[in-house]
Amino acid sequence: xxxxxxxxxxxxxxxxxAAKIEVILSELASYxxxxxxxxxxxxxxxxxxxxxxxxxxxxxxxxxxxxLTKGKNATDIALVIDAMDVLYTKDVDIxxxxxxxxxxxxxxxxxxxxxxxxxxxxxxxxxxxxxNACSKFLFLDEPENTEKVITTPTKNxxxxxxxxxxxxxxxxxxxxxxxxxxxxxIGTHIANHASFDQRxxxxxxxxxxxAAIDLFEMKKTKGSVFWIRDKKRAKQNGHx
Numbered sequence: 505x506x507x508x509x510x511x512x513x514x515x516x517x518x519x520x521x522a523a524k525i526e527v528i529l530s531e532l533a534s535y536x537x538x539x540x541x542x543x544x545x546x547x548x549x550x551x552x553x554x555x556x557x558x559x560x561x562x563x564x565x566x567x568x569x570x571x572l573t574k575g576k577n578a579t580d581i582a583l584v585i586d587a588m589d590v591l592y593t594k595d596v597d598i599x600x601x602x603x604x605x606x607x608x609x610x611x612x613x614x615x616x617x618x619x620x621x622x623x624x625x626x627x628x629x630x631x632x633x634x635x636n637a638c639s640k641f642l643f644l645d646e647p648e649n650t651e652k653v654i655t656t657p658t659k660n661x662x663x664x665x666x667x668x669x670x671x672x673x674x675x676x677x678x679x680x681x682x683x684x685x686x687x688x689x690i691g692t693h694i695a696n697h698a699s700f701d702q703r704x705x706x707x708x709x710x711x712x713x714x715a716a717i718d719l720f721e722m723k724k725t726k727g728s729v730f731w732i733r734d735k736k737r738a739k740q741n742g743h744x
Contacts, residue, residue, distance in 0.1 A: 509536030516603035517545035522554035612637035687730035
């Protein structure tokens, strides 16, 4: 049996909601074991008191960093130094960065270059540069009731050109001669090219997201295998 993947968790307590720590740890549990758990901030500040309240419960090590100069975030530098130390000296497979601050973009890029899976968590205000630098990024301020979200009109999703192009390109990359593509390979292709996660759009499964967008056809074969086809491309290629 393959050993579980080892995960190093680094939390920027100044720029992440403490109330979502259980969501974060639950997600990471599906990847492996979180061996390193550190949270950075000025623990004398009342602004991060919510984090202080959950540290011991979840075995997170607080790293004190004083605000040495007003307007300068020494916390970011301390976190990056420790993360680089871990990359060089520890046997870890996954680096997890919890922050909405784009200052960690170079760290995420470097960790990926070293062959690590980089999982990011942050709020929707997180700049695209940091989101895209991660292997996978999950927004922490998404409504938890995904079924409620699924019942809302999908016109906003359809108008998301970046998303639609990503889905169409993934289908085209793995489709068969008749234009149909298996959902599994589509998901794998997307994961290899972007920090995409359908839950950021309010859908639990990738199949739910496709089903909500009428630009795509869906069918099931025996064994409950989902197939997807781009309606526009199928029409252009003369597929019935």
